[in-house]
């Protein structure tokens with residue numbers, strides 16, 4: 001109990017850093033995933049912006065990068081990270097790597113949710129003379145919004161997971177904290193405190209996602 | 220009457236399902252001319268190519284061959300923005316309504332108005348007017364899933380009419396509805412045609428729909444139009460087998476096979492079939508002649524139909540009595556009614 005009080009300030013600080021990493025990588029990875037996923041959906045054969053070559057490139061990119069285990073991805077993207085964010089370690093690099101990995105993961109989630117939109121609804125919009133861009137904005141995204149929110153909720157939880165792994169390359173946050181003080185210094189209190197905080201954070205995110213999705217779906 | 224929609228030797232082929240297979244010919248060398256302000260029906264069995272044909276008219280699909288003109292514009296030659304502008308002048312409704320579930324009724328109806336850039340205040344006014352027209356005033360804030368199928372189709376119709384199109388395409392618009400709701404929706408379409416002067420193309424596999432609202436009809440089979448004419452003519456004098464089969468679904472046609480055998484078993488005497496159109500004569504003349512000759516008869520099969528406000532009758536009667544008297548009576552009936560003995 002005493003120890004818990006002792007580690008509390010650190011625990012809270014690291015939780016804050018983790019949330020920051022999650023939020024920042026969600027922002028970039030979320031936008032990236034939405035763009036790539038929507039791109040996959042609209043450029044495929046029969047899509048509103050049918051572009052077989054673009055579709056093929058996106059598809060190969062996603063298929064190549066998505067299955068790579070994050071721990072290997074994290075190490076492999078270091079050169080690219082130095083190019084983009086100036087370093088291959090630390091919190092900034094962690095955000096970069098997570099955002100990139102999340103882009104590919106979220107892209108598939110987005111695509112899968114868009115595929116479930118009844119094609120007739122898009123056809124109805126086309127029949128009014130709406131442009132492809134308008135259809136993306138006013139039909140495709142809004143019609144799939146409920147499932148998209150659930151998909152993003154799923155993605156955020158995966159990002160929390162990745163943020164912990166990113167502790168390995170010196171990304172701050174609960175993962176790093178648990179490894180450095182809990183695992184390496186054999187302090188189960190630290191490990192378990194980190195675990196409990198992560199479980200609570202994940203539960204909150206899931207509850208929030210469910211609530212939002214239910215609002216959107218009106219049930 | 221001016222031609223409104225003209226299809227000139229139009230074909231649509233889809234790439235083969237398997238590499239190296241034959242392309243799928245969905246529409247095969249179709250020429251049609253649809254008049255300004257008419258309701259034109261296209262009937263055919265599943266897979267006949269009806270939906271493909273109608274999607275060529277508003278160019279949701281490009282033609283493979285041939286040309287399509289709507290009004291003064293050859294729409295089949297347009298792409299991109301120019302095509303989209305023409306599409307705003309053609310409304311379309313669907314079997315599954317295809318409403319946006321992310322929007323309210325009002326939001327759905329407003330959609331085409333947003334596309335053509337109508338300002339917000341004007342949009343609101345127009346939506347109200349349209350909902351009034353289709354009988355859904357007061358349901359503006361409902362979501363599609365809160366409405367019955369018939370109401371959803373009314374929203375679909377309001378949406379299709381929002382941008383003041385001159386043409387309305389209806390692809391199986393009543394196929395998901397029960398008979399009563401079908402009748403209501405068809406009445407609404409007839410009103411759209413009558414009051415707004417919109418040219419309507421209805422696609423269906425139900426002859427009911429055609430006889431209720433279509434002025435003229437084209438019968439499709441395997442991508443081709445095999446028969447065209449006024450609904451009344453196709454109905455009373457179908458020439459192709461498909462057309463005959465469709466007609467038989469609404470009129471209880473001539474008794475055949477088992478039915479005929481059963482009729483013979485149930486009724487004494489000779490069986491005659493009387494057919495007449497609205498060209499003056501009716502069954503009364505036949506009944507009168509038989510009564511005057513003192514022969515006994517009763518109605519055993521068939522009925523009288525109303526097609527676009529015109530009558531068409533096909534009745535089978537069983538007649539008992541002296542053969543010579545019967546023949547003499549029937550011989551004096553005169554033109555307009557055909558009497559045929561079922562042997």
Ligand SMILES: Nc1ncnc2c1ncn2[C@@H]1O[C@H](COP(=O)(O)OP(=O)(O)OP(=O)(O)O)[C@@H](O)[C@H]1O
Pocket residue numbers: 233234243244245263264265266267268269270271272424
């Ligand atoms: N996008 C497509 N790609 C490939 N084949 C198609 C496509 N659309 C239609 N077809 C084929 O074209 C033919 C005609 O189809 P269509 O949907 O026009 O028929 P339909 O008369 O509307 O039938 P239904 O009453 O079932 O709606 C069918 O063989 C169908 O499989």
Ligand SMILES: [Mg+2]
Pocket residue numbers: 269270271390391
């Ligand atoms: Mg069809």
